[in-house]
Amino acid sequence: MMHIGRNAPYPCGSGKKYKRCCGAAARSQPVNDVSGIDMLPPGHRWALERQTGRVGKLLSEQEFATVEEMDAFLQEAVASGLLETVEPSSSLERAQDVMYDAWDATGRQRVALARKALEISPDCADAYVMLAEETAKTPRAARDLYAQGVAAGERALGDEAFAEYIGHFWGVIETRPYMRARLGLAQTLWTLGERTEALAHYEEMLRLNPGDNQGIRYVLLNALIALGEHDRAAELLKSYPDEMSAAWAYGRALCTFATEGATARATRELAHAKLTNAHVPAYLLRRRRFPRRSPDYYGMGDENEAVWYVSEHAESWDAVPDSHQWLEESVTASAALSPRPESFTRKAHRLFLNPYEDAAFTKCPACDQRTKVRKRYLVVHVEPGVFAVLNKSCRFCEDCDLLIVRQVELEPLLAAAIGPHYPAILGNDYLVMGTLDQTDGRQVRNSPPDPAWVLDHMSVFQEEVSFELVWSY
Numbered sequence: 001m002m003h004i005g006r007n008a009p010y011p012c013g014s015g016k017k018y019k020r021c022c023g024a025a026a027r028s029q030p031v032n033d034v035s036g037i038d039m040l041p042p043g044h045r046w047a048l049e050r051q052t053g054r055v056g057k058l059l060s061e062q063e064f065a066t067v068e069e070m071d072a073f074l075q076e077a078v079a080s081g082l083l084e085t086v087e088p089s090s091s092l093e094r095a096q097d098v099m100y101d102a103w104d105a106t107g108r109q110r111v112a113l114a115r116k117a118l119e120i121s122p123d124c125a126d127a128y129v130m131l132a133e134e135t136a137k138t139p140r141a142a143r144d145l146y147a148q149g150v151a152a153g154e155r156a157l158g159d160e161a162f163a164e165y166i167g168h169f170w171g172v173i174e175t176r177p178y179m180r181a182r183l184g185l186a187q188t189l190w191t192l193g194e195r196t197e198a199l200a201h202y203e204e205m206l207r208l209n210p211g212d213n214q215g216i217r218y219v220l221l222n223a224l225i226a227l228g229e230h231d232r233a234a235e236l237l238k239s240y241p242d243e244m245s246a247a248w249a250y251g252r253a254l255c256t257f258a259t260e261g262a263t264a265r266a267t268r269e270l271a272h273a274k275l276t277n278a279h280v281p282a283y284l285l286r287r288r289r290f291p292r293r294s295p296d297y298y299g300m301g302d303e304n305e306a307v308w309y310v311s312e313h314a315e316s317w318d319a320v321p322d323s324h325q326w327l328e329e330s331v332t333a334s335a336a337l338s339p340r341p342e343s344f345t346r347k348a349h350r351l352f353l354n355p356y357e358d359a360a361f362t363k364c365p366a367c368d369q370r371t372k373v374r375k376r377y378l379v380v381h382v383e384p385g386v387f388a389v390l391n392k393s394c395r396f397c398e399d400c401d402l403l404i405v406r407q408v409e410l411e412p413l414l415a416a417a418i419g420p421h422y423p424a425i426l427g428n429d430y431l432v433m434g435t436l437d438q439t440d441g442r443q444v445r446n447s448p449p450d451p452a453w454v455l456d457h458m459s460v461f462q463e464e465v466s467f468e469l470v471w472s473y
Contacts, residue, residue: 050100053173054086092156095121096177102130110134125153125177129184139191146185153178162208169209179205183214190223199223210239217243218312221251225316230259244300246277246309251316258320262329265421268386270330275451279306281331284317285324330450348459349396349403353432356469357408364397365404365467371395376403377441379458380414383428387451388417389436389444402465405432434458 058077064070088094095117102113103126114130128149136142157165157178169175186201202220206212217240224233233255237248253269260266274281282288283306290307298304317323354361364371374396380388390413395404410432419426436444440457444450 049173049176050097053096054084056173057089058086091121092123095124096126099124099126099130099177102127123152123156125149125156125181128152129177129181132184132188139188143185143188143192146181146188149181150178150185153181166208167210169205170211170213171209175208179209179214183216187219195223195227199227199229212240218245218247221247222313222316225251225255225258226319228258228319230255234259244276246273246280246301246305247313249273249276250280250309251313254316254320254323257323257326262326266326267330268421270327271450271452272386274330275455277301277306277309278452279303280309281327283307283310284314285328285331333450347462348435349401349461351432351461351464352402352404352467353410353464354404354406359469360406361395361404364400364402365469366400366402366465367397369397369399371397371402371404374403377436377438378405378410379433379436379454380410380430381433382414382418382422382425382430386418386422386425387454388414389441389454390414390417391441401462403435403461432461432464434460 055074059070059074062070062073064073088097098113098117098120102110102117105113110130111134114127114134117124117127126149128145132142132145132149136145153175154162157175161172161175165172165175170179182201182205186198186205189195189201190198199220202216202223205214205216206220209216217236221233221236224230224236233251237252237255240248249269250273253266253273256263256266256269277300279288279302283290290311294311295304295307298308317327352361352365362371363369372395373393375391375393378390378392378394380390382388390410392405392410392413394406396402397404414430415426435441436454436457436459444454
């Protein structure tokens with residue numbers, strides 16, 4: 001029988017040792033997050049971190065023949081209370097256990113517990129973090145305490161851990177106090193004007209943990225744009241291509257404007273950002289008051305996200321000349337377009353996207369009646385989030401309300417529309433979503449459309465149908 005030891009290759013196919021694969025995963029269960037940021041309420045967060053640490057410690061002492069056996073063991077450990085009996089085995093682990101209590105405590109007890117943790121182990125980085133947050137009277141005092149926390153974390157982990165855990169640093173529970181101390185140090189350095197040093201810490205933390213559970217990328221993006229490091233900001237934006245947050249969408253738009261000015265590409269990026277979160281401009285332009293209390297949570301696209309983004313990223317907008325004027329003009333231009341229609345879900349036509357190069361369908365494939373040529377403003381969505389409005393001649397059957405769009409003619413028009421602004425997405429999947437009426441289509445034909453406005457005014461196709469072409473000889 002094969003036994004899964006801590007140093008044995010794990011049979012999941014990763015090629016990693018058990019203690020660095022599923023064993024490490026057991027100690028780094030993902031927390032409930034938004035775009036990688038730990039967003040759990042503090043009490044739940046620390047309880048989960050303490051619990052996953054116990055799971056990792058318990059599993060490291062066992063050997064299992066199969067993954068199923070390991071799962072069964074864990075379920076039994078939880079059900080029987082065995083997990084709660086796992087005790088710290090070193091002074092550092094005992095100190096960290098005290099700190100989990102400290103994070104959940106209030107008032108003076110937090111400081112007392114942090115000092116107790118340092119008495120148990122001077123290498124407890126979280127204790128310095130707590131003291132920096134609770135006792136520092138000035139940013140310089142906070143900086144010194146955070147720096148002591150970073151040094152303590154380095155001693156606790158050792159050089160071998162930095163080499164072994166790189167790339168998934170936060171995934172190993174023991175690294176998290178160090179990462180918290182280093183984030184606090186970087187933020188304090190930024191406040192003190194020591195910005196080059198702060199950037200170095202942010203970038204190194206992303207190198208250690210590119211998965212970025214702490215949200216370092218958002219802080220770094222704001223810092224790079226604020227310092228005029230637009231090329232580095234653009235590289236950072238490219239490093240997270242699947243990021244869907246308002247911070248990324250507005251950051252990309254701002255970075256594009258900072259390097260190119262109010263080009264069509266910048267305008268399209270801003271339109272995409274407004275589609276990602278429509279509440280941001282009102283807060284950036286000070287048209288809406290901030291709430292008295294910062295929101296504890298936010299959802300993608302909601303008003304709380306806008307409050308969070310502007311409170312954390314206003315500095316970057318302030319640093320780019322004319323950016324607020326550009327945003328103001330964009331909002332004004334969108335408002336000057338025709339007002340939102342009463343019915344957002346208007347539907348018109350059935351769509352047949354004709355894939356046959358040699359068939360024009362002068363007769364309707366559904367009823368065999370002659371089709372007529374009609375021009376329509378087609379709304380096309382190209383992945384990952386670009387809209388194009390194309391004025392296209394189509395075949396139309398009035399009896400079936402069927403609009404026939406010839407694919408071989410559509411795609412060159414689409415390439416011509418998006419190619420100059422988004423060459424990287426040429427060839428991406430696209431969807432013909434609906435139509436705009438003549439008045440609305442003319443308004444946006446010669447300028448980059450605001451996606452939110454287009455979606456509000458579009459008539460969605462009732463359905464998309466297909467027909468098999470049968471040749472007769």
